[in-house]
Amino acid sequence: MQLATWNVNSLTVRLPQVLDWLAANPVDALGLQELKLVDEKFPHDALREAGYHAAVFGQKTYNGVAILSRTPLRDVVRNIPGHSDEQARVIAATLDTPEGPLRLVNCYFVNGQEPGSEKFAYKLLWLAALHRWIGEEMQAHSRLVLVGDFNVAPEDRDSFDPVGLKDTIHHTVEERGHFQALLQLGLTDSYRMFDQPEKSYSWWDYRMLGFQKNRGLRIDHILVSEALRGSVKACTIDRAPRKNPQPSDHTPVVVTLA
DNA sequence: ATGACGGTGTGGCACCGA
Numbered sequence: 001m002q003l004a005t006w007n008v009n010s011l012t013v014r015l016p017q018v019l020d021w022l023a024a025n026p027v028d029a030l031g032l033q034e035l036k037l038v039d040e041k042f043p044h045d046a047l048r049e050a051g052y053h054a055a056v057f058g059q060k061t062y063n064g065v066a067i068l069s070r071t072p073l074r075d076v077v078r079n080i081p082g083h084s085d086e087q088a089r090v091i092a093a094t095l096d097t098p099e100g101p102l103r104l105v106n107c108y109f110v111n112g113q114e115p116g117s118e119k120f121a122y123k124l125l126w127l128a129a130l131h132r133w134i135g136e137e138m139q140a141h142s143r144l145v146l147v148g149d150f151n152v153a154p155e156d157r158d159s160f161d162p163v164g165l166k167d168t169i170h171h172t173v174e175e176r177g178h179f180q181a182l183l184q185l186g187l188t189d190s191y192r193m194f195d196q197p198e199k200s201y202s203w204w205d206y207r208m209l210g211f212q213k214n215r216g217l218r219i220d221h222i223l224v225s226e227a228l229r230g231s232v233k234a235c236t237i238d239r240a241p242r243k244n245p246q247p248s249d250h251t252p253v254v255v256t257l258a
Numbered sequence: 259a260t261g262a263c264g265g266t267g268t269g270g271c272a273c274c275g276a
Binding site: 009036060169210247 | 261262263264265266267273274275276
């Protein structure tokens, strides 16, 4: 089976591209981030016609996440239990597969703007709450996949300019420490289980020809629990949608499980 | 140090993203 993640930067604008991409890449489930729409405006009908169920956690203007799945979704959780948050950033659901239940957690991690800012402090609190809750989820669900826009470039090789951007947002020791803490729960970065091209990124700034110059960051990730690690067959970044007219600034990441 | 690009909501722009 295949699972994917894509920050679409407005589902209203990107729905045609999502439908095109799903037609060409009929993944079993897709985590979407930055819907930028309320639940009432979610395009359930178009996605149902494309063959997908959806669990949605929308918000006006900012944030908003959803899980699309070819099979029904159950036990849906919105945001981090026990962590009060006005922003719609997390949705989790269980898919029933031939190999057993699979828990899919889809997150739009906090951006954080700039180290030292209030938003950065919010990011670190959110990351700590996520870590605590993912630990609990892993106790309850051995087959767990954490996908999303992490807004963290885990290592220097995940950034087009690790020297110039040292200690800036997405590159700080604190953010990377939180990413490592997730791995220490028993999660594995599926992309790094395989040889990959150098300078592989999942996001490029809209400005200054960022994509054309491959000035990007790898900040969209798919982490798998130990029970799933052995069944991971591939993990790829699909740059094609970034070449569309009116692209999202992010592009999909796809994992293939046996 | 700033803005560049794009989306939203509103309003003649400001705010946010990464």
